[in-house]
Amino acid sequence: MDFYLTTVTLGLCYSALALGIYISMKIFNIPDITTDGSYTLGGAVTAMMLTHHQSPYIILPAVIVAGGIAGALTGLIHTKLKINALLAGILVMTALFSVNLTIMGRSNIPLSNLPSLFSLVQVVADPNQNTFWILLVFVILITFLIGYLLKTDFGIAMRATGNSESMIRALGVNTDRMKISGLALANALTALSGYFFVQSQDFADINMGIGIVIVGLGSVIIAESLINWLRITSVWLSLVLVLGGAIVFQLVLAVTLAIGVDPNMLKIVTAVFVLLIVSLPRLSLLRSS
Structure with a gap:
């Protein structure tokens, strides 16, 4: 039971x-x-400040600001220098x-100490349940x-920027500012995830962010499949x-380990699982046609 509780707790860290x-x-x-870089940044700032005996409540806003700056930098490179968003992210990730x-x-x-x-x-006596x-x-x-x-005017403008950038620009919205703000918010949340992970696992590692985007992408793809299947339009329910x-x-990864799969193969299992989630809707469409 503790094994699966720890797994759900890890899922909450990645939320x-x-x-x-x-x-x-x-x-x-x-x-x-x-x-990949902003997740580790959140963990690095948390670990550094904890070792300097700072309160977790003071560390929390510092992590959010650090992640936000990283995301805003990617947004600035993409919007102001007109560099492809993927390349902008890779450049900032490398620098981070x-x-x-x-x-x-x-x-x-x-x-640990x-x-x-x-x-x-x-909240409760048991450490795992408390976490x-x-x-x-x-x-x-x-x-x-x-x-x-996302329900405010600002949030609606952000969503409209993604749906139809030219239309929302014609209405007088600064789409560059929307993209920069959106990437800053996204990476602030990512850094916050690193903040939670480091404190729940009692360590920070420079390589902890490698491939972490796959974890987030897999989570979103699972949600998107359900959203499309159930035809959900509510923002709250989507979140x-x-x-x-x-x-x-x-x-899924926990069950994979529980049935005896070699932990060294976990990254392959992760990649295959994400591939299956992405492919299933397309395979269904091909079969129906």
């Missing part, structure tokens, strides 16, 4: 990441690879590797804030399904 990927890839149609290593001072920082968000707040409930409250709060934002996708994705 903010999944929401960030949803904003960049599904609202703005931008394949943002900055994710050196930034993260400089922040951390070394490649790995253990945090340091106070964290999950040790300062005691789960605290993460659940944070995820619900984040989802509510993002859902509320909830994205969160559910993050948990389901981790449960």
Whole structure:
């Protein structure tokens, strides 16, 4: 039971990441690879500040700002320098590797003996359950804030920028500003995911972000498949399904390990699983035609 509770908890850690990927890839149609760097950035800032005995409550806004700056930088390179969004993300991600290593001072920082968000707040006695409930409250709060934002005039302008950039520009909306704000928000959420992960796992590693975009993308694709299948138009329900996708994705990997698959093959399993999710709707269309 603890094994699956830990898996669901890990899924909650990745929920903010999944929401960030949803904003960049599904609202703005931008394949943002900055994710790999901003996720590690969130973990690096958290680890560095924890080792300097800073409160997790002070670290939280610092992580959000750091991730937001990384995303805004990608947005500026893309919109102002007219560089392809994918390349802009790769450039910022590459630069962030050196930034993260400089922040951390070394490649790995253990945090097992340091106070964290999950040790300062005691909801229940069991540590695993305590982490789960605290993460659940944070995820619900984040989802509510993002859902509320997307319902405001600013959020509607962001969504319209992704749907029809030329139309919303004709209405006087600065689409460059929308893209920069959207990428800043997406990477702030990604960095927040790193903040949660580092404190729940008690370590930060310079390579923790490698391939993390696949985790977020897999979560979003699971949600998108359900959204299309059920023909959901509600923003709130779409966000909830994205969160559910993050948990389901981790449960699939957990079951894979539980049935005895070599952990060294986990990345291949991840890639194949995402490929299957992407391919199934297309295979169904081919079969029906």
